Amino acid sequence: xxxxxxxxxxxxxxxxxxxxxxxxxxxxxxxxxxxxxxxxxxxxxxxxxxxxxxxxxxxxxxxxxxxxxxxxxxxxxxxxxxxxxxxxxxxxxxxxxxxxxxxxxxxxxxxxxxxxxxxxxxxxxxxxxxxxxxxxxxxxxxxxxxxxxxxxxxxxxxxxxxxxxxxxxxxxxxxxxxxxxxxxxxxxxxxxxxxxxxxxxxxxxxxxxxxxxxxxxxxxxxxxxxxxxxxxxxxxxxxxxxxxxxxxxxxxxxxxxxxxxxxxxxxxxxxxxxxxxxxxxxxxxxxxxxxxxxxxxxxxxxxxxxxxxxxxxxxxxxxxxxxxxxxxxxxxxxxxxxxxxxxxxxxxxxxxxxxxxxxxxxxxxxxxxxxxxxxxxxxxxxxxxxxxxxxxxxxxxxxxxxxxxxxxxxxxxxxxxxxxxxxxxxxxxxxxxxxxxxxxxxxxxxxxxxxxxxxxxxxxxxxxxxxxxxxxxxxxxxxxxxxxxxxxxxxxxxxxxxxxxxxxxxxxxxxxxxxxxxxxxxxxxxxxxxxxxxxxxxxxxxxxxxxxxxxxxxxxxxxxxxxxxxxxxxxxxxxxxxxxxxxxxxxxxxxxxxxxxxxxxxxxxxxxxxxxxxxxxxxxxxxxxxxxxxxxxxxxxxxxxxxxxxxxxxxxxxxxxxxxxxx
Amino acid sequence: xxxxxxxxxxxxxxxxxxxxxxxxxxxxxxxxxxxxxxxxxxxxxxxxxxxxxxxxxxxxxxxxxxxxxxxxxxxxxxxxxxxxxxxxxxxxxxxxxxxxxxxxxxxxxxxxxxxxxxxxxxxxxxxxxxxxxxxxxxxxxxxxxxxxxxxxxxxxxxxxxxxxxxxxxxxxxxxxxxxxxxxxxxxxxxxxxxxxxxxxxxxxxxxxxxxxxxxxxxxxxxxxxxxxxxxxxxxxxxxxxxxxxxxxxxxxxxxxxxxxxxxxxxxxxxxxxxxxxxxxxxxxxxxxxxxxxxxxxxxxxxxxxxxxxxxxxxxxxxxxxxxxxxxxxxxx
Numbered sequence: 001x002x003x004x005x006x007x008x009x010x011x012x013x014x015x016x017x018x019x020x021x022x023x024x025x026x027x028x029x030x031x032x033x034x035x036x037x038x039x040x041x042x043x044x045x046x047x048x049x050x051x052x053x054x055x056x057x058x059x060x061x062x063x064x065x066x067x068x069x070x071x072x073x074x075x076x077x078x079x080x081x082x083x084x085x086x087x088x089x090x091x092x093x094x095x096x097x098x099x100x101x102x103x104x105x106x107x108x109x110x111x112x113x114x115x116x117x118x119x120x121x122x123x124x125x126x127x128x129x130x131x132x133x134x135x136x137x138x139x140x141x142x143x144x145x146x147x148x149x150x151x152x153x154x155x156x157x158x159x160x161x162x163x164x165x166x167x168x169x170x171x172x173x174x175x176x177x178x179x180x181x182x183x184x185x186x187x188x189x190x191x192x193x194x195x196x197x198x199x200x201x202x203x204x205x206x207x208x209x210x211x212x213x214x215x216x217x218x219x220x221x222x223x224x225x226x227x228x229x230x231x232x233x234x235x236x237x238x239x240x241x242x243x244x245x246x247x248x249x250x251x252x253x254x255x256x257x258x259x260x261x262x263x264x265x266x267x268x269x270x271x272x273x274x275x276x277x278x279x280x281x282x283x284x285x286x287x288x289x290x291x292x293x294x295x296x297x298x299x300x301x302x303x304x305x306x307x308x309x310x311x312x313x314x315x316x317x318x319x320x321x322x323x324x325x326x327x328x329x330x331x332x333x334x335x336x337x338x339x340x341x342x343x344x345x346x347x348x349x350x351x352x353x354x355x356x357x358x359x360x361x362x363x364x365x366x367x368x369x370x371x372x373x374x375x376x377x378x379x380x381x382x383x384x385x386x387x388x389x390x391x392x393x394x395x396x397x398x399x400x401x402x403x404x405x406x407x408x409x410x411x412x413x414x415x416x417x418x419x420x421x422x423x424x425x426x427x428x429x430x431x432x433x434x435x436x437x438x439x440x441x442x443x444x445x446x447x448x449x450x451x452x453x454x455x456x457x458x459x460x461x462x463x464x465x466x467x468x469x470x471x472x473x474x475x476x477x478x479x480x481x482x483x484x485x486x487x488x489x490x491x492x493x494x495x496x497x498x499x500x501x502x503x504x505x506x507x508x509x510x511x512x513x514x515x516x517x518x519x520x521x522x523x524x525x526x527x528x529x530x531x532x533x534x535x536x537x538x539x540x541x542x543x544x545x546x547x548x549x550x551x552x553x554x555x556x557x558x559x560x561x562x563x564x565x566x567x568x569x570x571x572x573x574x575x576x577x578x579x580x581x582x583x584x585x586x587x588x589x590x591x592x593x594x595x596x597x598x599x600x601x602x603x604x605x606x607x608x609x610x611x612x613x614x615x616x617x618x619x620x621x622x623x624x625x626x627x628x629x630x631x632x633x634x635x636x637x638x639x640x641x642x643x644x645x646x647x648x649x650x651x652x653x654x655x656x657x658x659x660x661x662x663x
Numbered sequence: 664x665x666x667x668x669x670x671x672x673x674x675x676x677x678x679x680x681x682x683x684x685x686x687x688x689x690x691x692x693x694x695x696x697x698x699x700x701x702x703x704x705x706x707x708x709x710x711x712x713x714x715x716x717x718x719x720x721x722x723x724x725x726x727x728x729x730x731x732x733x734x735x736x737x738x739x740x741x742x743x744x745x746x747x748x749x750x751x752x753x754x755x756x757x758x759x760x761x762x763x764x765x766x767x768x769x770x771x772x773x774x775x776x777x778x779x780x781x782x783x784x785x786x787x788x789x790x791x792x793x794x795x796x797x798x799x800x801x802x803x804x805x806x807x808x809x810x811x812x813x814x815x816x817x818x819x820x821x822x823x824x825x826x827x828x829x830x831x832x833x834x835x836x837x838x839x840x841x842x843x844x845x846x847x848x849x850x851x852x853x854x855x856x857x858x859x860x861x862x863x864x865x866x867x868x869x870x871x872x873x874x875x876x877x878x879x880x881x882x883x884x885x886x887x888x889x890x891x892x893x894x895x896x897x898x899x900x901x902x903x904x905x906x907x908x909x910x911x912x913x914x915x916x917x918x919x920x921x922x923x924x925x926x927x928x929x930x931x932x933x934x935x936x937x938x939x940x941x942x943x944x945x946x947x948x949x950x951x952x953x954x955x956x957x958x959x960x961x962x963x964x965x966x967x968x969x970x971x972x973x974x975x976x977x978x979x980x981x982x983x984x985x986x987x988x989x990x991x992x993x994x995x
Contacts, residue, residue: 170738177734
């Protein structure tokens, strides 16, 4: 007969803690009702433990499963995709918690916990996330200890202590495996995280789209330049060009009218070798997860990383959606013109096209001004001075109706960068000048110590590009005409003291950037985050370099030896334990001093015979060494006294006497 | 019989032989590297499955952080080897006592665990002999004892055989176990069976009886009550009068001597006779008589008391049996 196995008290406790620790950080990415379901599961489990409620019966269990699946279908529409799958996993985890009776159930619950805890890294890969996951994994490990230990222990923290010891001891081996093990490419396509996990640019621009980003201090990307950082006014990070206008918002057009192919993928060779006389800027961009394929770069970029391609409108494209923080290298040629050879007829049509009947007042004015202006440059000058004379740059622009450009230009006159860019491009097109809207980021914050550039969501910007004969696409930033400080000093400086920022991220440390130590702390945290992304998240890129430095040369034998050494290091304590002979019992400190004395005597030829009393031995030695007789007698007395009446003094005295005895 | 049975039997023989050489019988067993075996449990293989799954996710999502955590869980698996081993390593085992019992009943084997040096909490230790109920316990300090109950079938010397020590602590990922052979043996008395002895008159010594007082149920006197005497003998009236607790004694066969004779069960075989003698011995020794045992070739002294009884039970247990030559493998 096998005794009935029961989950021990502390086992249950730690399974619950592990559940909370692994599910809690995931909740922001899950449907709103799921936390409620998890809370009910925990409560029910506690009540089962207290024998207040029964475990759910078979039919109730199936009902709960159906309710969960139905809820997920209602929330997501389907079970395909990352969020639905993770939600399904979490529901299964919660239901398993209810069902748990046998040791096998407890094991399945805890293994689900391991998986759920680590899955968090799909949504967020910050350093803090790693710490959170480490903590939840330790809690799950404590659960494993809890179900494997006897129920006789009083200490609720004992499983945690054991688990933490094991996890800490595992860290060196983990590091070795992480460093050495080769990474494979994706084995099959997987769905990435959906909208809830990201903020950032979308591929259309309507009124208010960038204003929304302007309130978020989240980081968009970081840039490490190889040389000096260009002037702030030059830092226009182009993301997309938008050429299609529907009267309200701008969207992209395809590569129609451009020579094929649409994308030039990086193939490992320099593509613009003929332009060596032009100045180039080399840099590496570390971009946060966006879920999209477009990448950001300075004007006229040339991809320098695998799976990055150059589009015909001189923007960069990633082969796969950016679903996790990743890096790419770029070389930019800021002085090279774009499409200087001319626009194809199709392209010219697409870049001047406007929806018929849209914004009639602006169209009429534009046509009149175009006739009055001697050149396109003069027309641009006139429009910019219009902005400069009567317009306001604000984070809280009034709402706009159907003819958004007309309303903005001739009545409200208050707007954010997208209003200026959109109205400017509309005006230019109406005047017959090819123009397009560019969205991306402008500027960035230079980290004072590490020297890299931090670009945040509030640096999001929209500007215009106008095609001029003989010059190609020329960047025109109408916002600079209204609020030049926005470009030269940044959005924060511009709005500081004027309008409330960071509605999206109320706890952002950016809010307190005027307090010196908080600002310092903020920058230090960001430096950690940057090193983290460079050395841990982007380790694939530096792996061969690191291994070469670590091992001298990369070959299978060295890597295997390195792993073996790390494994042996992890098992070192057990080897020491079993290979070294263990002394049966520890020697009493008093005895140790006396043995030291005996050794001294032995050097003079006086061996203590087995069974010889301490006093007899002292007498024999004193007789043989009359000049030390007193010291010997004193040592003997101290030892005997210490034997019967132990005090710290006695021990110290004996130690002193033995040390003093110079023989 | 499955076609694999001969293979399995061969393997089992080979394993027992190997085990006998590797872990021979010892007075005090110290669990160390030579004696402890370790292998992933089912839960351990499932854990590796989870790690592999995480590695797949990390690879497909090109997510180095998940890769790092998969590596961490893998490393935890390796480190768990050490902790599982440390839980058993250094424990000293000794069988202090094997309680004598009657054939067919379970014999209690007292196991003493101890550890030297730094006292670590040893958790989830499961002990079992072949056929015994496993006992799970901890060794929190320097010493602990456990009782295991081993089934017996025949009289004679009981050799409990190999003791299996097993643990899954701390993470359940590994089964750490050993089969040790602590030197011990215990007596198994014949199974007592009721029988009707016939009177044996061999002229050497007849039954004698000294009778104090006449008649079987005649009152003889009061004596001081000794604990264990039936309560219906207590002289309640005297107690009520405050004269102390006295018990009434009746005239009976107060002291007789009886011979338990091999010849008293004619026509039965050896084991059946021993079983009847055993039952008879138990009945007689419960009374106050002097008794002795006559077996072919030996005759005990007349005596009474538990020591005498145990001596006679032992001679019944070992009648015409060879003493075991050391502590061999496997039971009786």
